[in-house]
Amino acid sequence: MSRIRTTFVALFIALPILSLVLGLLAWLRYGVDLPYMDDWRQYFRGEAGSFSPAVLFHPSNDTLYPVGIALDSAAVRWLGGNSIAYQAASMLAVLPALLMLQWLLLRHVFKDFALVACAFAFTLLMLQPGSYWGLQNMAFHQAVPLICILLALYVVVVSRMSMLWVGVSVFLLGIVSGMTYISGAFAYLACGATLLLQSWVQTPPARSRQRTAGLWMTLAGVITSIPQAWVIAFYQKGTHRADAPLAMPHEADFWFYLLGKVGRSLLLPAGHPVFSLTVSLLALALLAWVLWAAMQRGKREGSTATGGARRATAYADGFAILLPLAATVAAYLLLVAAGRANLRDPGMTDNLVIFSFGYLRFHFFWVTLLWPWVAGFAVAWLGYQLPRTRTWLPYFVAILLIAGVVRGAGFDHMNTQKLLAAKRTDGVNCIRREADAMRPIVCESIELRDLRPALEFAEQVGASFIWNARASAQVFTPANSAATTPMAILPGDFIDGQFIAAHTGKLTSVAVRVGNFQETSDGQLAISICNAARCSIGVADLSNTSDNNYLEVRVASPVTTQQNEPVRFRISSRQATRPVAVWLNPPLEGSASLWRFHSASGSDRAIPNQTLRLEARYQKQ
Secondary structure (H helix, E strand, O other), X not given: OOHHHHHHHHHHHHHHHHHHHHHHHHHHHXXXXXXXXXXXXXXXXXXXXOOOHHHHOOOEOOEOOHHHHHHXXXXXXXXXXXXXXXXXXXXXXXXXXXXXXHHHHHHHHOOOHHHHHHHHHHHHHOOXXXXXXXXXXXXXXXXXXXXXXXXXXXXXXXXOOOHHHHHHHHHHHHHHHHOOOHHHHHHHHHHHHHHHHHHHHOOHHHHHHHHHHHHHHHHHHHHHXXXXXXXXXXXXXXOOEOOEOOOOOOOHHHHHHHHHHHHHHOOOOOOOHHHHHHHHHHHHHHHHHHHHHHHHHHHHHHHHOOOOHHHHOHHHHHHHHHHHHHHHHHHHHHXXXXXXXXXXXXXXXXXXXXXXXXXXXXXXXXXXXXXHHHHHHHHHHHHHHOHHHHHOHHHHHHHHHHHHHHHOOOOOHHHHHHHHHHHHHHHHHHHHHHHHOOOOOOEOOOEOOOOHHHHHHHHHOOOOOHHHHOOOOEEEOOOOOXXXXXXXXXXXXXXXXXXXXXXXXXXXXXEEEEEOOOOOOOOEEEEEEEOOOOEEEEEEEOOOOOOOEEEEEEEEEEEEEOOOOEEEEEEEEEOOOOOEEEEEEOOOOOOOOOEEEEOOOOOEEEOOOOEEOEEEEEOOO
């Protein structure tokens, strides 16, 4: 091989690795430590960091994902839920694994090193910006089944494991795949069933091995698909979202949305839908032709092979990899199109617009695993039919791909992460602003619900992002926010007690979570706060409160507190004819409950195992 050709081969191998490194550096440069959308789920439930079976097997978002929840819980336990560390770790675990498996499989099938390098260069499409890293921490869960599937194909087609260990290995990989995400269950089932069916056209040396592996993979797929199907059919009541029914294959929307994922996987421009749709259809036609050609040549090689049959039937091995992989991707795309094609504005009815809508989000990722194989087989077939092209065609195709990736901003990781970071940065600023104003913390750029209970639980488990999101003057008193109990205060009743100050400074106001009995409470809420020397009283009108949200009460003059010193507290209603409720929480383990309830009749009693969850604001220094 000439020096120039060697340089090009090295370039084709190095560019995917360079793209991975650029993606990692972009995330480390612009990443923001804050959960995003679905990441908040476990904090709202009070389950972040838990390995309880009830938590691990709690269905959410159309899926049962104990493996994914376990990974998230481990990140909370050992990384403090730090988004930057967690996404960097998952990126370094998932992408190198996929690149290595693709390389090993391609190297096994295509013996010519230049052809392997050419095919490997197409992994650049997998590494394009805007995939699983940059927003949700948990998004990478959907890539874990791909590792399981490629590793299973490697075990079956390439490894020299005994039949027993092949069966055990692919079965266990199937359980991991199916319990990581719903797509992993059905895709693994499709992969195993396809491997089982296509084993009938294989030569005898490979037939029994692939048939046995296919049976074990299909069994694992069935075992995991049954509970996943139950989640969709019964737990989710047959739909992803109540206002968006499942799309069906007889609807044009279904297919145009699906084709949008194909177009995005090829880095085709969304702004030119006619061109991109045409190229996407041609790419799928090429895939179908490659599958047919690989099967025919594999059968031809197998019928003439002698002695070293495994080496002679490289194309049969390639077909045994590509056909199950294509079935895997097809199953995934069908699931995605069914669940997400209708999650759009009702006014979006034009088919080309729906095609462009399919470009959104990361669901294109699975499709990118096919293109190295399509390119490798197509170039190999042309080289076989036109021998003179063998010396230059792989280089030409790879260079053409690289030009397309550059044109399609496939290396623009920095700008992509910078744009994605703006959403998280807006979320941080929103949390600080709303918390500082003692209002419900609704920040739609990162989560649609009031974030206050999630932030309280995050503080309990020591999540790292709480320091990023907390308003500078906001301090919570210690309490378990996972469970709450309302206590009604009638006119003339009051609650008193004390809490241990968590901050040294001048306390200017406190917020307590109140219930206004469906906006019927009246009068004022009065709060008295005392240190060892003096007390200060504040009142707030109850007529305009938000039910079951925090009400801020400013004291008449600041009260100086010392960290770890007791502060006395009294809460009552004034000029009221209707009750108001305050929400109580269990005290943290190891802390005492020091609150008492005093009724208007003169009786009083301790409030066992409950404390007030207060949000105190201090003067900024």
